[in-house]
Amino acid sequence: MSKTVPTSPASTDEHPLPSAPQASSGGCPFGHHSEYSEGEPGAPKSDPAEPANANEWHDAELDFSKRMSYGDYLSLDPILNAQHPRSTDHNEMLFIIQHQTSELWMKLALFELQAARTAVHHDELPPAFKMLARVSRILEQLVQAWSVLATMTPSEYSSMRPSLGSSSGFQSYQYRILEFMLGNKNAAMLQPHSHRPDLFQQVEAALKAPSFYDEVVRLLARRGFAIAPARLERDWTKPTPHDKSVEAAWLEVYRNPSQHWELYEMAEELVDLEDAFRQWRFRHVTTVERIIGFKQGTGGTNGAPYLRKMLDVVLFPELWHVRTLL
Numbered sequence: 070m071s072k073t074v075p076t077s078p079a080s081t082d083e084h085p086l087p088s089a090p091q092a093s094s095g096g097c098p099f100g101h102h103s104e105y106s107e108g109e110p111g112a113p114k115s116d117p118a119e120p121a122n123a124n125e126w127h128d129a130e131l132d133f134s135k136r137m138s139y140g141d142y143l144s145l146d147p148i149l150n151a152q153h154p155r156s157t158d159h160n161e162m163l164f165i166i167q168h169q170t171s172e173l174w175m176k177l178a179l180f181e182l183q184a185a186r187t188a189v190h191h192d193e194l195p196p197a198f199k200m201l202a203r204v205s206r207i208l209e210q211l212v213q214a215w216s217v218l219a220t221m222t223p224s225e226y227s228s229m230r231p232s233l234g235s236s237s238g239f240q241s242y243q244y245r246i247l248e249f250m251l252g253n254k255n256a257a258m259l260q261p262h263s264h265r266p267d268l269f270q271q272v273e274a275a276l277k278a279p280s281f282y283d284e285v286v287r288l289l290a291r292r293g294f295a296i297a298p299a300r301l302e303r304d305w306t307k308p309t310p311h312d313k314s315v316e317a318a319w320l321e322v323y324r325n326p327s328q329h330w331e332l333y334e335m336a337e338e339l340v341d342l343e344d345a346f347r348q349w350r351f352r353h354v355t356t357v358e359r360i361i362g363f364k365q366g367t368g369g370t371n372g373a374p375y376l377r378k379m380l381d382v383v384l385f386p387e388l389w390h391v392r393t394l395l
């Protein structure tokens with residue numbers, strides 16, 4: 070059965086209606102313009118305050134008993150029922166949602182990065198640039214998201230801290246895959262996933278595969294740069310080395326951008342990405358310090374000092390170093 074549509078709320082002093090043009094142009098009660106002029110085909114048939122038929126609303130579909138709705142398409146039931154605070158503490162909901170939304174954005178970042186790596190492998194650079202730009206924007210958004218969590222005070226965190234037990238972002242398998250895909254390899258980081266063979270296998274596969282940057286280095290070789298053979302086939306489980314031949318290639322690219330425009334663009338996309346990642350790490354440690362100071366992390370590390378050390382990680386070493394040479 071179709072639901073009944075609410076009529077426009079009456080204007081009161083307490084809740085004045087928006088002043089944007091609306092009633093005469095068939096605007097919705099929230100003040101959005103109609104794109105139609107009155108009488109035009111498709112224009113709303115009546116004043117929104119008095120719908121001719123209670124089941125009509127801007128021609129919107131209102132009966133989803135036999136059709137896929139917004140919530141169906143997006144699987145909103147499982148997503149919106151996946152918040153299970155373990156305490157009655159008001160702030161635990163923020164903590165859970167902040168982490169869950171971060172994980173969703175990480176999922177998209179991984180999806181884009183994997184596709185971008187395949188595109189580079191096939192020498193299809195323009196689509197790769199598009200995907201890399203998207204990953205950078207995702208990271209920038211995650212940087213902004215720290216401000217929401219920063220509204221949590223040390224007292225508020227302390228009261229819900231017992232609910233977390235030993236769980237920590239340190240155990241995020243998606244984050245670890247992201248780090249590995251970006252070349253920050255560390256086999257010890259597989260360990261927290263050994264109790265989940267399905268996840269362990271995914272993280273291990275990322276550890277053993279060439280990183281995105283490794284794929285870009287191979288691209289440099291395909292484009293005629295003399296890359297050391299040892300850099301082209303190496304133990305992929307090790308972190309990205311600083312390689313002189315790669316640095317020489319980037320130097321040539323930056324000295325002659327017009328001759329190597331695509332590689333030049335690739336270099337800048339990568340720097341953009343690492344820049345955004347560094348900002349994420351920085352906002353993490355700063356938020357952590359303001360909330361827990363120098364307490365040990367729930368994951369067992371020494372907390373802020375561990376996260377500060379991670380600020381020294383360099384994902385694409387030659388791209389940063391080459392700037393000194395220009």
Ligand code: HEM
Nearest residue numbers: 167168171237238239241244357366367368369370372379
């Ligand atoms: C009150 C909020 C937070 C606190 C106090 C906090 C604290 C910490 C601490 C102390 C660590 C080091 C590992 C440990 O011993 O636990 C850590 C790691 C980590 N956290 Fe957070 N965190 C917070 C929020 C978040 C959020 C919202 C995310 C988003 C997913 C996140 C993701 C991570 C990740 C991925 C690591 C591993 C970093 C690495 O190994 O380089 N954290 N966190």
